[in-house]
Amino acid sequence: MPDSTTTPGLVLSDATDEELLAAHVAGDEHAFAELVRRHKDRLWAVALRTCRDPDDAADAVQDALISAYRRANTFRGSAKVTTWLHRIVVNACLDRLRAKKVRKTVALPEETADAGLPDTRDPIDEHTTRLTVMGALAQLPLDQRLAVTLVDLEGWSVDEAAQILECPSGTVKSRCHRGRARLHTLLRNQPDEPGVPPPGGDQA
Amino acid sequence: MRAIDGESADFSAADEQHIRELLAAQPRPEMPADVADRITAALAAEPAFAAPDAPTGPSRLKWLGAAVAAAVVVLAGVIVIPQWRQGTTSTAETAPSAPTTSSQREGTTADPAAVGTDAFTAADCGNRPLAYDTGTRYQQAALTTQAKALVPQECGGETTADAQVAATAAAPMPAEAAERNLKCIVRVARSPQIIVIDSGSYEGTPAVVAVVGPPQRALAVNCTARPVEVLMDVTLP
16 A cells, blocks of 8 residues: 555656656655666766775765755756766766865875776886776776766767766767777777777787 | 877777777676665655745755745844843743744744744754854864854754854845855765854855764865865864
């Protein structure tokens, strides 16, 4: 029997994202949780690749989802709900990265390396350090890393990524191109990385 | 010869397509279970959603309302406070908060006793932020002391109800500025709960000083900078 906190007639698993958000605004206490369940992995992936640190990514996603929960009534419907959620997450990540910079923490090498990713600044022998694709991605400037993450890793269209990043589509295209070019350069120096075929070359 | 900015001059369309395919083949990391649980718990702790103009239901930031309502509230505060100070109610029981658009406050001008219904309580800590515009010059060496002085006693601080009333009357933060500054603080604070904000300066830079938590932290934020700049972030004892 549905309780007073659910929307009569609304099957959460069948509802569209827009219906879920509307139900949440109307007071349904389960609708937002369903939205989170659907999109948490995508949001997490974007946050992790942007922040390059799992703790920061977790904080950013939490802050973003709480913010979205509280101001759900500000969603105007001009973009998809997922676009709106991703925008909030990206902004939370950017805020976190800026705050870290301002706090002027002195970062030790082990504090800046992403969890599970190789430290590419091996002072002993940089030539033998192998970059994974994700390690190379982490080396990109933030704007390129974000654009490549959204378009190439997460499959957003350029226009959708532009909505998330709140910049022109041309800017997203340009950042993607420069990011891919830089990745090509980074990965080209590591021809023997298992599972990473040489850029532009056929596998033997 | 390499192009500038680390890009290769021989980056062909085929190379670019190969990179795109490589990226598309990367597995998406799943959100760790502990992170998912933590977020679920944080959302479950939120009160049921209520739009700012909803007549019933919990409202965390009652003062995010229209400028007209805020003006009524400020006016109500000016009229109410002298009556309150005249001892019509116990200071321990009544502690009017900073300017809000609470419908309760609108009704207090004619009924001093009703002020008690709007008393700032421990449950308000983090749920109903106080906002001042004192112009205080916050200093790095004294920030923890200065910030603690802003926090109401109900939240473990040092501000008495009388002091809250005095600050509210003397230096209320206009509603539009309050909304703007709250949004600024929410974006940079790693805590969803804001106890109090005050507009002033930090080490000579215009800043909003906020106390957030728990655990309670004091932040000095230049909300007028682009991007917003966190000048200091310190845990309070």
